[in-house]
Amino acid sequence: MQYQYRSRCAAVLATAVLTAVGATLAPAAVAEPVSAFYVPPAELPTERGAIVKTQAMSVFAVPPGKDGVWPVAAQQVMYTSRTQDGQPVAVSGTYIEPTQPWQGSGPRPTVVIAPGTAGQGDQCAMSVAFSTGLAVSTDPLSVSANQESMSAAAWSGLGARVLVTDYIGLGTPGIHTYVNRIESAHAVLDAARAAHHLAGTGPETPLAFWGYSQGGGAVAAAAELQPQYAPELNLKGTWAGGPVADLAAVLAQIDGNLIGGAIGFALNGFTARYPDLRASLNERTTPEGRALLDRLSTACIGDVILEKPFTRTDALTVDGRPLLEHLQSVPGVDRVLSDQRIGTLRPTSPVLITSGRNDDTVPYSQARQLAVDWCDKGAAVTFRTNELPPIAPGTTFVNHFGPELIDGFGTNNAISYLVDRLNGTAIEGCTFD
Template sequence: MLVGLVFSCFTTGLAHADDWYPIYNEDAYTEFYTPPSPLPDVAPGELIRAEPSRLVLEPSGQLGVIQAEATRVMYRSTDGRGNPNVVTGTYFEPWAAWPGQGERPLIVYGPGTQGQGDQCAPSRQFNQGIHWSPYLDIMVNYEMGFVETLVRRGFAILMTDYEGLGTIGITHTYVNRLSQGHAMLDAARAARKLPGTSLSPDGPVAFWGYSQGGGAAASAAELALAYAPELKVVGTYAGAPPADLAELIPYADGSALVAVIGYALNSVMQTYPEAEPKIRALLTPRGVDFVDKTREQCVGESITKFMFRHLQPYFQYPLPVLLADPQFRGLLDLQRLGTLKPNAPVLLNGNRYDPLVPFGPVVQLGKDWCAHGSDIELRTNEGPPIFNKLVINHALPMVVDGEQAMAWITDRFNGVPTSPNCGQF
């Protein structure tokens, strides 16, 4: 019966898409998501524009809504080269009161991998629940469950889209350490500049993310002291962060999510355009097709069109040779996490047998931070390997360990002492 209701709502949505501006008509997003030119000369974190945003769990809205008022925002941030840019996102003002200690807390939420096309931006997905257009361009807003749970527990949230995801004219800088960390930190600043919220100007903030979001949260944690020292950061949850991109490549090879390598290469070419000719020279015609197509796709389409493909046919040279090349490897090493000290406690989490984001670099990240004197707790998901190339052991811990992560974050806002385990991993 439930399946039938969902199908009915979804097909009704397809039949009457124009009734729900601007769900399926991506052109309706153009005005808001086009960056101003020139960019306003304002400080990082300043709001550029904001407007109310529709929240639904599925296209028709008949199955309920997230228990919050939503505002779509565009704010000033900084890209991976230190240049000013703009980033979009969604602020969620909970209907529920905060039952914990002190002021209402803010969670800056880094979403997991959505894809690279503008239509994949979470701030658009919350308007739709399910995105669909012809040629298998399909995406489900899988972050909605966590957002709904958190706002029901009284947390305010600002979920960033990151650089270029949704923002017209800029390729999404997927897993770029600096641009993602800056986007998270400036999201915290922007949330407090919105009028009419329950946030105080100097209230507590935490960072949250898993997978790509885990890397973004980890980056925000270690950049906070230098980039946004005024923020009152109480903690960071970084689940399965891709701490070393060079190590990720052989894991992604042949998996259902092999397209993340296409996203990463497009990200490098956006951030370092001087490297684009060399990168394209490394690609075979199939490789060029791979990076050009993934640049416009969401995860759903990328899976259907590229799942289980091997990377070697996309490159002119053996992958080990490429990874040994100082220039190619150097671009990846720029994204390594762990060289700076977080200014607040961090909960790291990963599956020992994660088939996409290797567990070893997650452990090394914890060790590096511990060596800096950071307050780190590493938790290991011991779920056994299951159909590795389907990346089940990467996706499932996001759900399985989510409740424990929420409890840990809640404790940070309530002043509960931490339980660091440096030296035990």
């Protein structure tokens, strides 16, 4: 079974890579701007994870189904969730019901995928780019890629149903609360509920979470909040790759690197939820700095790389000190950072955490500390180190995205880990490799 599974996985992965690249490069790979679908009704269902509406979608970036039909049929979906203050909110995403048998044992599982950093503008929502692989808008010029085509293709090819969340505020109205621990977790957990509604299955359905970078932090937060927010879910395991667990450490790391502008995504999201911080932030930033934050609120990560690569926050402050240094002196910021720290609660299902020792974007030390924190609380944690050597530090592409490919699909094979959990193979205690 293990040999057959690995052979099947290799075939699925190869096809996924080819279709993802083909979809991204195809001339037709330009999605329409955000449509009326993303506008929720005035009244939302009170149930968390309820389906608000769906819309058929053809996906070119996923391999053909059981009968060779391509493009693959999927659905844009809108479901209900909650903000950190408990307010009902609509969240969008992409749902794929596979046509192939589940390649593991037991009933067909659900896999919820939490995407890596896409941006903060509505056009950056993963579901906008999901069909063709690339979304391009012109007013202003903005580019966003479907980063999760490979993971969705791999899991769909193995026969799992897949729901890729867009998170709160991406596509749908309101600011995207980037790397907000609570709201990211809610979006993931309610995505699982929504998937079960769409599939006509119940909470006993085997469930796994998959995420890297921003997505790694989102699924890590979901795993530790699941016992209290969604105790009915049958969560079997989580892969939290390169997780954003200690926000302060991550913001300090990316300041000045290729995607340094992503700091603005975090600041915009947190001042929306903690509005009393806005005045203090405005006092410490220059007019150019405030203008950049406004621009970032409607930008995708591709726009950051094209327009403002290697942004340093000391160029945005009134006295030339890094912005994080300023914020740490603002009353209330310590509470915000404490609220966002992952690792204070114990997940009751197994978690695989992977991290690159030389990750130049999401620090290795804070990912390992997350594993230590959970292990100290009695969780079942496997921590695996990626030893990829430093290559062009600060450019993100190799030392951050390289471990994602290696750990997700290669030698640290997160798919194998989760399939074992979904197959019922027990795992206890902690392992650090």
